[in-house]
Amino acid sequence: MTQKQHLEQQLWKIADTLRGKMGADDFRDYILGFIFFKYLSTKMHSYANVILEPDGIKYEDIDAKTTEGQTYLAAIRVEAVETLGYFLEPSELFSELAKRGNAEGKSKFILDDLTATLIHIQQSTMGAASEEEFSNLFEDLDLTSSKLGKTENQKNDLIVKVMAHLDEVDFRLDDIKSDVLGDAYEYLIGKFASGAGKKAGEFYTPQEVSKVLAKIVSTGKDKLKSVYDPTCGSGSLLLRVAKEVKEVSKFYGQESNPTTYNLCRMNMIMHDVHYRKFDVKNEDTLEHPQHLDERFEAIVANPPFSADWSASPLFMSDDRFAAYGKLAPSSKADFAFVQHMVHQLDEQGTMACVLPHGVLFRGGAEGHIRQYLIEDKNYLDAVIGLPANIFYGTSIPTCILVLKKLRAASDNILFIDASQHFEKIKTQNVLRDEDISKLVETYRERKEEDKYSHIALIDEVRENDYNLNIPRYVDTFEEEEPVDLAAVANELKSLEKDMLSTDGTIADYCKQLGIETPF
CATH class of the missing domain: 1.20.5 (Single alpha-helices involved in coiled-coils or other helix-helix interfaces)
Incomplete structure (x- = not known):
């Protein structure tokens, strides 16, 4: 068993302490919140000990009641807020609270101290460059909730039990070559998503799909100036792109759900993305875009399928939509997200987004927008069909649209039908490593393969009246063997x-x- 697998099992076992006490969404918020708090504490503890090493003392040994102790803490606070983005006193560290709560093997009351500590973390960032990144991060960790128990003592006992178990887990943050903890955190997010049913689409894209999108937008590059996700959920897509290149200078995202927005920021920090390197906003992307002045080298997205949006006539004067002459239907925002992303895409950039199959053939305003992207702008680079039942909470087949403003293959569009290449695991279809490799290699090399991919000239698409339904271009029909009468x-x-x-x-x-x- 690898170190990562061992850590995943430990954390999931601790999560079971809360299972049955509350709904999946609730115990997700609690366990991920406590893991995040322990991470911040461990990071703070290690950082302070490095600063104090020349003085030969440990952070936990500083006496905050003495003048000397206060002098040390004031100096460390300045350094910590600048470097880490936040500050914790020795008495506020996770390990100290866990020990206090389980002193002499008995549950001691620590809820008030714990609540104060979580508030202090946010307060320590006020007026600092990290204030926005840490604002309200723990608002879903409600220690007063009756979901934890009917009485204050019952709530306290459960929290002490969770913290005691978690305190025994070694996060190994000194192992700088490994992102084990961040990956384990991502694993937990995925586990919660798989059991969350319909709501899963609000915050998580399966890692296999994330890999495909990340590999596509990073094609031919080992560094990216910026990567953007307008519906970033838990941030898994953004973080996946970082695994495909040596460096991402900055991550940008927007998420409308406050709880998921908090989860995204936690996920970024848990993956050791410095607070100055990500800019994630909590707003509705279509109605209140937050990064309109920016242009991004890579854009990835898994927008909510066929979501409602206002489609207000006022948007006809919005630079994102005005040139098209029509808006996406109010009951299907799919192309509104595409238009938004195209507007944000750098001239040398690539965007890849997951959408329902309806965007390939629906008529009306959507057909008009599709034609404009192909005929007037020539931005559509590839259409990729994915297997059905690959996303949590929906069994519908989906596709990936790849768009570029400057295309090397400007006279054609690549169609790939990967819908039959998967493994069925329980009730979910999953892309295997070989399926991902085949798909990405076909895209990168623009290969034609019988019953799998086809390079369609723009004239061919024009003859099909800009209908992009994949079977029109990739013939997957299997002839039956002749019958020997x-x-x-x-x-x-x-x-x-x-x-x-x-x-x-x-x-x-x-x-x-x-x-x-x-x-």
Whole structure:
């Protein structure tokens, strides 16, 4: 078992402490919140000890009641807020609270101290460059909730139990070559998503799909100036792009759900993305875009499928939509997200987004927008069909649209039908490593393969009236083997002989039993 797998099992086992006490969404928020608090504490503890090493003392040994202790803490606070973005006193560290709560093997009351500590973390950032990144991060960790228990003591006992178990887990933050903890955190997010049903689409894109999108937008690059996700959820897509290149200078995202927005920021920090390197906003992307002055080198997205939006006529004067002459329907915002992303895309950039199949063939305003992107702008680079039942909470088949403003293959569009290349695991379809490799290699090399991919000239798409339905371009029809009528006739004769023999045997038995034959 690898270190990462061991840590994942430990954390999931601790999460089970809360399972059954509350709904999946609630215990997700609590366990991920406590893991995040422990991470911040461990990071603070290690950082302070490095600063104090020349003085030969440990952070936990500083006495905050003395003048000397206050001098040390004031100096460390300045350094910590600048470097880490926040500050924790020795008495506020996770390990100290966990020990206090389980002193002498008995549950001691720490809820008030814990609540104060979580508030202090946010307060320590006020007026600092990190204030926005840490604002309200723990607002979903409600220690007063009746979901934790009916009485204050019951709530306290449960929290102490969770913290005691979590305190025993070694996060190994000194292992700078490893992102084990961040990946384990991502693993937990995925586990919660798989059990969250329909709501899962609000915050998580399966890692296999994230890999495909990340590999596509990073094609030919080992560094990216910026990567953006306008519906970033838990941030898994943004973080996946970072795994495909040596460096991402800055991450940008927007998320409308406050809880998911908090989860995204936690996920970024848990993956050791410095607070100055990400800019995530909590707003509705279509109605209140927050990064309109920026242009991004890579854009990835898994927008909510066919979501409602206002489609207000006022948007006809919005630079994101004005040139198209039409807005996406109010009941289907899919193309509104595409238009938004195209507007934000750098001239040298690539965007890849997951959408429902309807965007490929629906008419009306969507057909008009599709034609404009292909005929007037020539931005559409590839259309990729994915297997059905690959996303949590929905079984519909989906596709990936890849768009570029400057295309090397400007006279054609690549179509890939990867819908039959997957493994079924329980009730979910999953892309295997070989499926991902085949898909990405086909895209990067723009290869044609019978029954899998086709390079369609723009004229061919034009002849199809800009309908992008994949079966129009990739013929996956399998001819049935020709029937050998002579062999079938001989088989029928053989069956008839067997039936006559069987009838005779049955008639003999009936005669011996003295009963009539059934035929």
